[in-house]
Amino acid sequence: MAYRAVPRQKRLVTTAKGGNSPSSSTTSSSRLVPEVASVDGQSSPASSSAKSKPHSYLESPALDTEVAKENVTVTVRFRPLSPREIRQGEEIAWYADGDTVVRSENNPSVAYAYDRVFGPTTTTRLVYDVAAQHIVSGAMEGVNGTIFAYGVTSSGKTHTMHGDQRSPGIIPLAVKDAFSIIQEVVNDLLNPAGQNLRIREDLQGTFVEGIKEEVVLSPAHALSLIAAGEEHRHVGSTNFNLLSSRSHTIFTLTIESSPCGECSEDEAVNLSQLNLIDLAGSESSRAETTGLRRKEGAYINKSLLTLGTVISKLTEGRASHIPYRDSKLTRLLQSSLSGQGRVSLICTVTPSSSNAEETHNTLKFAHRAKCIEILASQNKIIDEKSLIKKYQVEIRCLKEELEQLKKGMFSVNALKDNGGDDIVLLKQKLEDGHVKMQSRLEQEEEAKAALLGRIQRLTKLILVSTKTAHSPRFHQRPVPRRRHSFGEEELSYLPFRRRDMILDHENGDFFGSFEGYGETDYSSKEEKKNRKPGLLNWFKLKKRDSAITSSEGDKSSGTKSLTTPSTPQADCANLPSESRISNSLLSESSPVNALAEASLNGDLASENVSLQETPLDSTKTMDHIDLLREQLKILSGEVALSSSVLKRLSDEAANNPRKEQIQVEMRKVGDEIKAKNQQMFALEKHIAVILSAHKNNHEKLDISPSYAALVEQLNEKTFELEVKTADNRVIQDQLQQKIGECEELQETVTSLKQQLSEVLDRRTSSSINSAQYSIDEMSYHELQGRKESLQSRERNSELQQAHPDYDIENLKQKISQLTEAKNGLEAQNQKLAEESQYAKGLASAAGVELKALSEEVTKLMNHNERLSNELAQLKNSSNRRVTNGQKVNRGNSHIKRHEPNNKRDYTLNYERELALEAALMEKEQRETELQKKVEESKQKEAFLENELANMWVLVAKLKKSQVSKMDDLEEK
Numbered sequence: 001m002a003y004r005a006v007p008r009q010k011r012l013v014t015t016a017k018g019g020n021s022p023s024s025s026t027t028s029s030s031r032l033v034p035e036v037a038s039v040d041g042q043s044s045p046a047s048s049s050a051k052s053k054p055h056s057y058l059e060s061p062a063l064d065t066e067v068a069k070e071n072v073t074v075t076v077r078f079r080p081l082s083p084r085e086i087r088q089g090e091e092i093a094w095y096a097d098g099d100t101v102v103r104s105e106n107n108p109s110v111a112y113a114y115d116r117v118f119g120p121t122t123t124t125r126l127v128y129d130v131a132a133q134h135i136v137s138g139a140m141e142g143v144n145g146t147i148f149a150y151g152v153t154s155s156g157k158t159h160t161m162h163g164d165q166r167s168p169g170i171i172p173l174a175v176k177d178a179f180s181i182i183q184e185v186v187n188d189l190l191n192p193a194g195q196n197l198r199i200r201e202d203l204q205g206t207f208v209e210g211i212k213e214e215v216v217l218s219p220a221h222a223l224s225l226i227a228a229g230e231e232h233r234h235v236g237s238t239n240f241n242l243l244s245s246r247s248h249t250i251f252t253l254t255i256e257s258s259p260c261g262e263c264s265e266d267e268a269v270n271l272s273q274l275n276l277i278d279l280a281g282s283e284s285s286r287a288e289t290t291g292l293r294r295k296e297g298a299y300i301n302k303s304l305l306t307l308g309t310v311i312s313k314l315t316e317g318r319a320s321h322i323p324y325r326d327s328k329l330t331r332l333l334q335s336s337l338s339g340q341g342r343v344s345l346i347c348t349v350t351p352s353s354s355n356a357e358e359t360h361n362t363l364k365f366a367h368r369a370k371c372i373e374i375l376a377s378q379n380k381i382i383d384e385k386s387l388i389k390k391y392q393v394e395i396r397c398l399k400e401e402l403e404q405l406k407k408g409m410f411s412v413n414a415l416k417d418n419g420g421d422d423i424v425l426l427k428q429k430l431e432d433g434h435v436k437m438q439s440r441l442e443q444e445e446e447a448k449a450a451l452l453g454r455i456q457r458l459t460k461l462i463l464v465s466t467k468t469a470h471s472p473r474f475h476q477r478p479v480p481r482r483r484h485s486f487g488e489e490e491l492s493y494l495p496f497r498r499r500d501m502i503l504d505h506e507n508g509d510f511f512g513s514f515e516g517y518g519e520t521d522y523s524s525k526e527e528k529k530n531r532k533p534g535l536l537n538w539f540k541l542k543k544r545d546s547a548i549t550s551s552e553g554d555k556s557s558g559t560k561s562l563t564t565p566s567t568p569q570a571d572c573a574n575l576p577s578e579s580r581i582s583n584s585l586l587s588e589s590s591p592v593n594a595l596a597e598a599s600l601n602g603d604l605a606s607e608n609v610s611l612q613e614t615p616l617d618s619t620k621t622m623d624h625i626d627l628l629r630e631q632l633k634i635l636s637g638e639v640a641l642s643s644s645v646l647k648r649l650s651d652e653a654a655n656n657p658r659k660e661q662i663q664v665e666m667r668k669v670g671d672e673i674k675a676k677n678q679q680m681f682a683l684e685k686h687i688a689v690i691l692s693a694h695k696n697n698h699e700k701l702d703i704s705p706s707y708a709a710l711v712e713q714l715n716e717k718t719f720e721l722e723v724k725t726a727d728n729r730v731i732q733d734q735l736q737q738k739i740g741e742c743e744e745l746q747e748t749v750t751s752l753k754q755q756l757s758e759v760l761d762r763r764t765s766s767s768i769n770s771a772q773y774s775i776d777e778m779s780y781h782e783l784q785g786r787k788e789s790l791q792s793r794e795r796n797s798e799l800q801q802a803h804p805d806y807d808i809e810n811l812k813q814k815i816s817q818l819t820e821a822k823n824g825l826e827a828q829n830q831k832l833a834e835e836s837q838y839a840k841g842l843a844s845a846a847g848v849e850l851k852a853l854s855e856e857v858t859k860l861m862n863h864n865e866r867l868s869n870e871l872a873q874l875k876n877s878s879n880r881r882v883t884n885g886q887k888v889n890r891g892n893s894h895i896k897r898h899e900p901n902n903k904r905d906y907t908l909n910y911e912r913e914l915a916l917e918a919a920l921m922e923k924e925q926r927e928t929e930l931q932k933k934v935e936e937s938k939q940k941e942a943f944l945e946n947e948l949a950n951m952w953v954l955v956a957k958l959k960k961s962q963v964s965k966m967d968d969l970e971e972k
């Protein structure tokens, strides 16, 4: 999965790499990326790195167009031992020895040093500050950057790159940081100035063909895209990690930035890519995976192995072939790894002894990566305006050189002719001439620049957009500004109204009507109007209103139309005069007619005559007059055309005097010519009125410049007030939405509580499984539904959220409410986990009981068998005695004396036999009972196991919903 947020721009593009004079570079590789060496019991890596480890990580490296050698920034992050590892009695195998060294516990002489080593308690924020912040700020200045986490499964890569709500990862921190650096961009993007931009394809590096690209407007928007992507990320449970990433994710932010404001000399645009990568973890053969998991693991390992090979080849120096193409991962990382941008590798490791070998491999990998050298440079592209400026400077220099040469030649000739007497005089003359030439040159340059400016303004006015002049607020400070355009697709997420606005701007509906004189496509215009019923109609109404009230409004706020509104409401309320003209054109059949009619109605006159002009207004008025003159020319052209048609028709009429149709047509054309003449007359009058008004204003301006400045300030403030009011409205809406969301969350929590108690109640009932499952399903779907609705609302409010004057207090309140709700969910989760633990305990107790019972049964059976054997023996012996007795009676009469004794014995034996039989019966009965008990215990065990499985399912679902809620919260 990867996203490219690529601005689109149509311009002459050259990719400019800076000079390569490392000596003058302010970027010091040793300061930023200290060398790393492995001790491995021999060398002393730690020392070099530890010494060179600077606090300057926290500084943004100074960037210019010059290229300096750097190394990959390599850091290592330990995670704490997991509860499972603690339970299993695992020991610490590797540990962070200070800030830069990783040492083996078993063999302290084995140690590795890195740019920085983070212990298990280090926060992700610190990891970001040290390992990522300089890459992000570099990317904001046009230097490509890549940050990736590498490590074995369950070592903490996702925790580091994505994080959670309590501890946001590198990706959300980078996105927020990027937007905080370019916050003015939001205004530009929300009010696109109609630069007709497009995707530029050049040799900037590899990118995924056909990949979905989104133009992002705010951190929340970017993070929502990441979250949406994360939802599609393949995760699976392994015996090391319940939610193990089974695919690599690459989040690519393409940033174009240029200094904002006209004071900037350098017009080149910085272009860079920031890759934020969370790799899937490598798996050792110890992982007890089967089937699909094993296959996935093999693919993951293969790509990571290729990455390792590529890195070791890159550091070999001699290697002719680097196998980038052996895996998709290395292909995508090719431009980053081959040294075209800064790279920060964060290796995540676990200290546990069971992973000691894998951790060692990771450390070795990190050590190799440290040796890769990079030559990060700023990527610059230059647009027409910058090129013109550049050429102007060059021309000036050349002219100066020429002058110097001429001067030199002239001096020599003069010296030759006049000798040395008039030298001083000549020198003086020459100097005077030079000064004159110089000032003339300067005047020429100025005139040229003014002309150029006017041409550009006119071009924009006619061809491009409703672009208003930049607000002075944004002129103060040159800050990077995002350039982009909105395609239909990118706009799809925008609220309807704003989307309409942008489309109208881009389609040129308001201003594009100037483009097609005499070829107005009514049907398509109608179609467009129908297509955009929402904002367009509202917008038109608004503009009509403003046109009607313009004379009053503009009287009081002369420069209102010159400011750049940051909200749609403000946008519409502050339309410049051109907008109003175009708007009226939009609703008319022909632009020229419309303009003429507008003039006749006096709309334009009232707007312009009554304006209290500022210098900028003055320029605009001149532009306006130029436009009107253009209209005049077009009209006269049309009149000439119609006249020739009339002539042709009159010739035809002369040949066919009876043809009525020709007469009708002639009348029609004659009327048209008349109407056009009238329009021309009106336009001429209008131009004259504007000119005289402009002249008056100009005089007024000259007289009271301070008054004009005050008016300008006043208007600025008025505009700001309006924007603030609009923002307040937006915040109110958001508040309402958030309150609704909170209520929904509360409801969810209550329903979850109810479900939980139901689950607990039903736990003992035999029908629990199916019922519980269906309830869980319901709650899951309910949660999903709510989550989706929350997300869609979230998207709708994202544009508003991005506003700088956000009501922090309200947001804090909302956040605390949401945090409470989240805590509630966590508590439930905890409860469920305890429940499942309890159920597990029950199951194991039942197992123990079962074992004890089966042992007892075995014992009893053995006893029983012994008794049966005894009984059988006794039976045999008594039978033998009876037979012997009968024999004796038959043979020896003297034995008869002992008869009573034998009889007693026999009776005794018989009684004993009966007792034994009874005991046997009893044993058998007991055995049967025990068998029954065993059966019952088995059933109970199965039931408990079933219940335990259900519990796990429930816990997993709750965890998932909790994770998505946390993401939501984080986005907020």
Ligand SMILES: Nc1ncnc2c1ncn2[C@@H]1O[C@H](COP(=O)(O)OP(=O)(O)OP(=O)(O)O)[C@@H](O)[C@H]1O
Pocket (backbone or CB within 6 Å): 078, 079, 080, 082, 120, 151, 152, 153, 154, 155, 156, 157, 158, 159, 160, 241, 243, 244, 245, 246, 279, 280, 281, 282, 348
């Ligand atoms: N620095 C840390 N502090 C606290 N807990 C952490 C830390 N690093 C990771 N964990 C925890 O360890 C577990 C595994 O982390 P994680 O899922 O980020 O690993 P992974 O390397 O991305 O794994 P896989 O490659 O399988 O996706 C998670 O429960 C996570 O919360």
